[in-house]
Amino acid sequence: xxxxxxxxxxxxxxxxxxxxxxxxxxxxxxxxxxxxxxxxxxxxxxxxxxxxxxxxxxxxxxxxxxxxxxxxxxxxxxxxxxxxxxxxxxxxxxxxxxxxxxxxxxxxxxxxxxxxxxxxxxxxxxxxxxxxxxxxxxxxxxxxxxxxxxxxxxxxxxxxxxxxxxxxxxxxxxxxxxxxxxxxxxxxxxxxxxxxxxxxxxxxxxxxxxxxxxxxxxxxxxxxxxxxxxxxxxxxxxxxxxxxxxxxxxxxxxxxxxxxxxxxxxxxxxxxxxxxxxxxxxxxxxxxxxxxxxxxxxxxxxxxxxxxxxxxxxxxxxxxxxxxxxxxxxxxxxxxxxxxxxxxxx
Amino acid sequence: xxxxxxxxxxxxxxxxxxxxxxxxxxxxxxxxxxxxxxxxxxxxxxxxxxxxxxxxxxxxxxxxxxxxxxxxxxxxxxxxxxxxxxxxxxxxxxxxxxxxxxxxxxxxxxxxxxxxxxxxxxxxxxxxxxxxxxxxxxxxxxxxxxxxxxxxxxxxxxxxxxxxxxxxxxxx
Numbered sequence: 470x471x472x473x474x475x476x477x478x479x480x481x482x483x484x485x486x487x488x489x490x491x492x493x494x495x496x497x498x499x500x501x502x503x504x505x506x507x508x509x510x511x512x513x514x515x516x517x518x519x520x521x522x523x524x525x526x527x528x529x530x531x532x533x534x535x536x537x538x539x540x541x542x543x544x545x546x547x548x549x550x551x552x553x554x555x556x557x558x559x560x561x562x563x564x565x566x567x568x569x570x571x572x573x574x575x576x577x578x579x580x581x582x583x584x585x586x587x588x589x590x591x592x593x594x595x596x597x598x599x600x601x602x603x604x605x606x607x608x609x610x611x612x613x614x615x616x617x618x619x620x621x622x623x624x625x626x627x628x629x630x631x632x633x634x635x636x637x638x639x640x641x642x643x644x645x646x647x648x649x650x651x652x653x654x655x656x657x658x659x660x661x662x663x664x665x666x667x668x669x670x671x672x673x674x675x676x677x678x679x680x681x682x683x684x685x686x687x688x689x690x691x692x693x694x695x696x697x698x699x700x701x702x703x704x705x706x707x708x709x710x711x712x713x714x715x716x717x718x719x720x721x722x723x724x725x726x727x728x729x730x731x732x733x734x735x736x737x738x739x740x741x742x743x744x745x746x747x748x749x750x751x752x753x754x755x756x757x758x759x760x761x762x763x764x765x766x767x768x769x770x771x772x773x774x775x776x777x778x779x780x781x782x783x784x785x786x787x788x789x790x791x792x793x794x795x796x797x798x799x800x801x802x803x804x805x806x807x808x809x810x811x812x813x814x815x
Numbered sequence: 816x817x818x819x820x821x822x823x824x825x826x827x828x829x830x831x832x833x834x835x836x837x838x839x840x841x842x843x844x845x846x847x848x849x850x851x852x853x854x855x856x857x858x859x860x861x862x863x864x865x866x867x868x869x870x871x872x873x874x875x876x877x878x879x880x881x882x883x884x885x886x887x888x889x890x891x892x893x894x895x896x897x898x899x900x901x902x903x904x905x906x907x908x909x910x911x912x913x914x915x916x917x918x919x920x921x922x923x924x925x926x927x928x929x930x931x932x933x934x935x936x937x938x939x940x941x942x943x944x945x946x947x948x949x950x951x952x953x954x955x956x957x958x959x960x961x962x963x964x965x966x967x968x969x970x971x972x973x974x975x976x977x978x979x980x981x982x983x984x985x986x987x
Contacts, residue, residue, distance in 0.1 A: 549848075592867060593867060593868075593949075594867045594868050594870075594871040594949075597868070597871035597872070597875065598871060600871075600875050600879075601871050601874035601875045601878075601879060603879075604874065604875055604878065604879020604880065604883070605874065605878065605879060607879070607883055608848075608851070608883070611883065611886050611887075611890070612848075614890070615844060615886070615890055623890060626890060627887060627890050627891055630883045630884075630886060630887040630890075631887055633883070634880055634883055634884065634887075637879075637880065652950070653949075654949060
């Protein structure tokens, strides 16, 4: 097998692994987990009938979504109305391409050993690719709100566009600190830096807090789920969506949550690394994947925990927090990291 | 014809066709969406020129932020249809032609004066981007082009303050 062919095969295997795990296994599990965690927090059993511990509940839900009637409002713009769920889902699951989910896996084939880095695409603009994709994802929500021809949807879409732009700024500026210390936008180098020095969360706790809270706003999760605030907007931007198209918005939200958790882990919590452990060989590679999955799972749990614990913000509070608190604080964090770098401390 | 030429042709066709759609579309929302597709075409062209950083910025800043703001305003004011030919003053037409000619001349002149286009490295079909172009770009921006860079940021600040003052006066 020639090296080129091997590279293609390895890339294909990695893509199949990541999307297989994320789409086929993790998203249904996550929806089940959300309902079980919600039930746990509210002191009730939750879905526990379909399969062991209710694990197959999501499967039953999926069949329900497929079977239901797909309604399109009469005066909706058909093309854009049908396009919107795709624009939400596709960027959400594409972001996983640049996240390093493990160290590198040595593969011996035909007497030759290849070192396969466990990342699908190591692009040199790194996390900018992810920011670009998430900013495209907004169009799904905005279009859903606009083309539904419904007041509630429109309000949800308007809120979403303003919210995501406001928090994207704080998120981006606080992430710059990480790239300044690592000296690169590529996520594998960010992880390598944290492996050699210290997890970024320690020196940059302010940036980490801003980034994590902004990630909640970017993924439309409570306490920032104003675009679909059910108490005032029925269901916000997806009020008019039913059956499988609704399921796509639903999966998009969860995929975004997984991507945000993975990014938080990679930027601030050492990615797949643990201090003091060298991840070499096949066992090391598998261990690093497990470490990464465990850390990401922890943050996903925090996402669920916060949702069922905190009430929703008012819209003006949301905007005040984004522009008057987070933006100045993230600039302050940037200055602080710049001073650290200039003093040679980082 | 190699892959690069095909991608170039597709991306430029995308950009040109959708910029025309943007011009002739009467619904403001669809104009904005066409412009998004145009920016995508331009981003692909940047990637072909081995400048993925510019491509990412193009998508983040223009498609992801500025055009979302456009959509926000259009949706907030609920503009359904562009007022059909409200103003058809001749001066607009002539000024438009003048602007197009000026811009066209500028672009032609720059293209003629520019050096040879970059050639793919090795036998690969695409240009290989530099390993780390971003630190280089940062250095150039803050040394050789410092004055222009700062002047541009002051200009943006002025525009923002100006817009604020204009809108305040309207509401008082």
